[in-house]
Amino acid sequence: MISIFKLIGALGLIFISIGILTKKRKTQNIYYITGGLCLEAYSIYIGDLVFIVLQIIFIVAAGYDFLKLKIQ
Numbered sequence: 001m002i003s004i005f006k007l008i009g010a011l012g013l014i015f016i017s018i019g020i021l022t023k024k025r026k027t028q029n030i031y032y033i034t035g036g037l038c039l040e041a042y043s044i045y046i047g048d049l050v051f052i053v054l055q056i057i058f059i060v061a062a063g064y065d066f067l068k069l070k071i072q
Helices: 004-021 025-046 049-071
Strands: none
């Protein structure tokens, strides 16, 4: 049986992939943040510290870009 965290990780990859294909930047950032959060949950589950830190940086960067666009 497949782990719920593996499904969450797969969803994260799908969300980030959709974000790459999306043309609107605000929508891209929402997909990136959602996908990043899913992959963060998966990386915590597998216990990979490098991946955990990488995902935190990715989420913060996408969140910053989203807020920067929202303010303009």
